[in-house]
Amino acid sequence: MDKIIDIADLQVTDDPRDTLVTYSLGSCIGVAIWDPKVRVGGMLHYMLPESSLSPEKAKEKPAMFADTGIPALFRATYKLGAGKKNIIVKVAGGSQLLDDNGVFNIGKRNYIMLRKLFWKNGILIEGEDVGGSLSRTVRLDVSNGRFTIKSRGTETEL
């Protein structure tokens, strides 16, 4: 069953019949994680890099920000039995406007924050499709960990 992850939301599942989907990523980033041993998957659709912008919103909706959403995503999959060592991470999104001066650089800052967090925690990114000016829809098939990105009518597997 398709489970849709809205903006500023995350979901995890251990039901192999589930596919986690997030639509229309702009400068937001979709993070998909999957543990092949226990077949537990999770997906996060965060919109901004830092929770310091609005600590009260971060409390209410941790998935809104990279620095609160990413730890929350991992913790939620651990609860379903996933192990940090086994988890495979794939990311997509972080688009930009045609912006030579980088004034609206939320996409870039979203990506930098993600790299920083993963680096600090020793987590490798297995695959990524980040940047450009595309809108992306991503899917994680929890039965086999297949992660696909649909953009401008074509679907590719990462």
Added chain:
Amino acid sequence: MNSLQDIVDRVSAIQPLPDTALKLMEVMGDPTSTLDNIVDTIKYDQAVTSQVLKLCNSSFFGLSRKVTSLNDAMLCLGTIKVLQLVMSIHTNNMLASEQKGYGLEPGVLWKHSVAVALASSLFAQRLSLPNADLAFTAGLLHDIGKVILNEYVAQEFARIIHKVTEDHMAFVEAERHVLGFSHVEVGGMIAEKWKLPDAIVQCIRFHHVPSELNPPESLVDTVYLANTVCLLMGIGLGEDGLSYRADPQVLERRGLGEHDLELIGIQTIIELQRVEQLFDRTAEKKPVAQ
């Protein structure tokens, strides 16, 4: 088919905006208007009145007593909320249909338009603009040209997207290059046909290039910023994605920084989710074809 005359014909055949909406915009644009003026404008339109009351009485607002009149609705929810409801009801049918050329499924253009309307209102408040009421409507209608241009874009999509990906054109420039006109010009024509206030026509025409207006207009900058935030947040994106040019001067001349954009982005998402819940629960969901 791709002649300007063809487009002009289609614009003249487009369904008119209801009288209530036009009068309402006039009243909204007049700073001396009173609550009574506004109620007078809406109350003769029974369909709209009943929809407003139905929405107000939905469990969503959680009001403790039944709202039975427009006056009541204005007092319970505030004038601006009621005005926004009326405009959203009026444009729902037209904007909710699928726009295949842009890769927008049913409901997606309406969602984007409402989000830009909400964000425009928030920016207008942030900038203390005197015509904040118009900002909502201008935001709601900024992409109205897509409703007509959609079919033309569908036919020439491969050429348009080639210009975007290979020649690094913005989508709106590629539309103009391939078709001879873009959704902003067509939108401007529709707005003129509807006799909308000049301020709104200008917002529709310049919402991708606000600094081309000399002198710049605060309402146009507002709609530009609102659209930019919604594109970045991915609200109702189509195949054109984020392929639009950034205008670095707008933030500077309005004295705003990235945190302002982000905070308004958050607020927009929260308000949009409320509006979507409201319409899902109470309004007709079925999109109406053009």
